[in-house]
Amino acid sequence: MERGESAKKNFYTGLNCAQSVFMAFCDLTGLDRAAALKISAPLGGGVGRMREVCGCISASVMVIGLLFYDAEHPTTEEKRALYALEQEFAARFKARFGSIVCRELLSGVTEDDSPVAEERTEAYYKKRPCPEFCAEAADMLADFLKEKGKL
Helix, strand or coil: CCHHHHHHHHHHCCCCHHHHHHHCCHHHHCCCHHHHHHHHHHHCCCCCCCCCECHHHHHHHHHHHHHHCCCCCCCHHHHHHHHHHHHHHHHHHHHHHCCCEHHHHCCCCCCCCCCCCCCCCHHHHHHCCHHHHHHHHHHHHHHHHHHCCCC
16 A cells, blocks of 8 residues: 555544654554554644644654664764755645645634544545645655655
8 A cells, every 4th residue: 555545544544644644654663553653643733733833744754753863873964964854855745735834734624723633524524635635745755765765
């Protein structure tokens, strides 16, 4: 199954956007399902439904960090290289969707930033572009990782 389809399917099972994308790369990150779900859970809805950075971006840069950052030998150069990769990926997402900010991506869909997650109903899925953002972000990340020699 393609990464994008996997991420989209994850969203439709009730996972948030960050979890949906992050879980599509567990085979590469080496994290087990429970750990991956816990780590990415707070990032949904633009971090805790505050509608800040889209969870798809947050998950993607976490995958990038897990695959590219040398935690055994952290250096300024290592951080610089990682930040450059993260910025490059975020720029590609922004070029595709016009923003990396959840509230901007969901403009006209919802204004609610309360901590109460909406019920996942047919109406919920019909009004939200989130499943498509998850799919596109995961496919973009897969292409990015291939381009950078990590997939």
